[in-house]
Amino acid sequence: MIRALTARRIATAAALGGGGLTVLGGLSFGLLVAEAKMARKIIRATPNGSPPVTDGLYGASSPGEPISFVMLGDSIAAGLGVETADETAAALLATGLASIAGRPVHLTNAAVSGSPSSALDEQVTLVLGVRPDIAVIMVGANDVTSRVSPAEAVRHLDGAVRRLRMSGCEVIVCTCPDLGSVKPVMQPLRWIAQRASRQLAAAQTIVVVERGGRTVSMGDLLGAEFAARPSEMFSADRYHPSARGYASAAAAVLPSMAAALGLEPDLEDVEDPQRGKGVLPIYLAAAEAAEEPGTEVAGTRVAGRERGPRGRWATLLRRRGLEPDDSAAAEVTPGMA
Numbered sequence: 001m002i003r004a005l006t007a008r009r010i011a012t013a014a015a016l017g018g019g020g021l022t023v024l025g026g027l028s029f030g031l032l033v034a035e036a037k038m039a040r041k042i043i044r045a046t047p048n049g050s051p052p053v054t055d056g057l058y059g060a061s062s063p064g065e066p067i068s069f070v071m072l073g074d075s076i077a078a079g080l081g082v083e084t085a086d087e088t089a090a091a092l093l094a095t096g097l098a099s100i101a102g103r104p105v106h107l108t109n110a111a112v113s114g115s116p117s118s119a120l121d122e123q124v125t126l127v128l129g130v131r132p133d134i135a136v137i138m139v140g141a142n143d144v145t146s147r148v149s150p151a152e153a154v155r156h157l158d159g160a161v162r163r164l165r166m167s168g169c170e171v172i173v174c175t176c177p178d179l180g181s182v183k184p185v186m187q188p189l190r191w192i193a194q195r196a197s198r199q200l201a202a203a204q205t206i207v208v209v210e211r212g213g214r215t216v217s218m219g220d221l222l223g224a225e226f227a228a229r230p231s232e233m234f235s236a237d238r239y240h241p242s243a244r245g246y247a248s249a250a251a252a253v254l255p256s257m258a259a260a261l262g263l264e265p266d267l268e269d270v271e272d273p274q275r276g277k278g279v280l281p282i283y284l285a286a287a288e289a290a291e292e293p294g295t296e297v298a299g300t301r302v303a304g305r306e307r308g309p310r311g312r313w314a315t316l317l318r319r320r321g322l323e324p325d326d327s328a329a330a331e332v333t334p335g336m337a
Contacts, residue, residue, distance in 0.1 A: 059098025077111030140176025171213035175201035205286035219293025
């Protein structure tokens with residue numbers, strides 16, 4: 001409940017232009033920043049190069065008008081940590097979406113490594129020219145490590161989602177990953193990073209759903225699988241996902257993309273505990289999703305109303321992952337931006 005109320009107050013502060021709150025005192029956050037600098041040295045000491053170029057047409061042999069898909073955000077959205085385009089989350093999502101839709105997908109990836117939420121405005125301006133049908137945003141980690149106030153970070157995200165939604169684009173936001181799972185960040189400060197990450201993730205969910213978008217919780221880049229096999233799920237820098245890690249993340253996000261575009265039935269009143277947890281006020285749904293990686297949060301109606309006594313209604317869903325079709329990957333035509 002405390003995390004839910006904190007997330008709600010951050011989102012309110014963002015809407016009002018305030019500075020927001022943080023669960024961390026100045027000394028604790030200063031230690032986190034110092035720890036983050038040490039982690040960055042370890043990460044940068046591992047050669048990673050530039051992320052692969054993923055822009056292009058996927059599922060080119062399929063009939064019909066291409067779906068315009070744009071990717072925005074930071075290094076994870078850009079695909080840093082792997083060597084080839086088809087290993088990135090963006091390419092896997094484009095490939096999977098083309099397979100589900102039976103139509104080509106044109107991917108424009110505007111994500112830039114190191115981007116905080118404030119970089120989204122420029123990225124949105126860049127992609128609006130391609131008239132996107134759907135956007136996936138991965139952002140938040142750099143706001144935490146750069147000591148950006150949660151309210152400021154959320155305000156920039158809110159603006160980006162608002163502009164995309166006004167253009168008619170469906171929006172999926174992958175919320176801030178749990179930095180407490182990153183190996184270069186040592187104990188006892190991992191729990192500080194975890195609390196800051198989850199606090200931001202919950203606040204992100206509130207503003208995104210209020211704007212008509214959906215969120216998917218990245219958590220510890222998706223939970224037990226990453227914790228149990230970090231050497232397989234993270235790349236050599238121990239920070240960015242490996243090819244297998246990106247595939248796991250893409251499998252969690254792809255069903256939400258399909259639902260947003262009407263390619264998969266949307267689930268309103270879910271009773272199956274494997275699929276959903278029903279309907280909650282948005283601030284409670286946001287806090288719960290931040291604790292459960294892979295959870296989607298989307299707006300819904302109760303008795304025909306979007307809002308109840310405690311704010312916007314939202315559903316929590318755990319959609320079954322849809323693995324991208326490997327056969328479609330061969331139909332990628334990169335570079336056709």
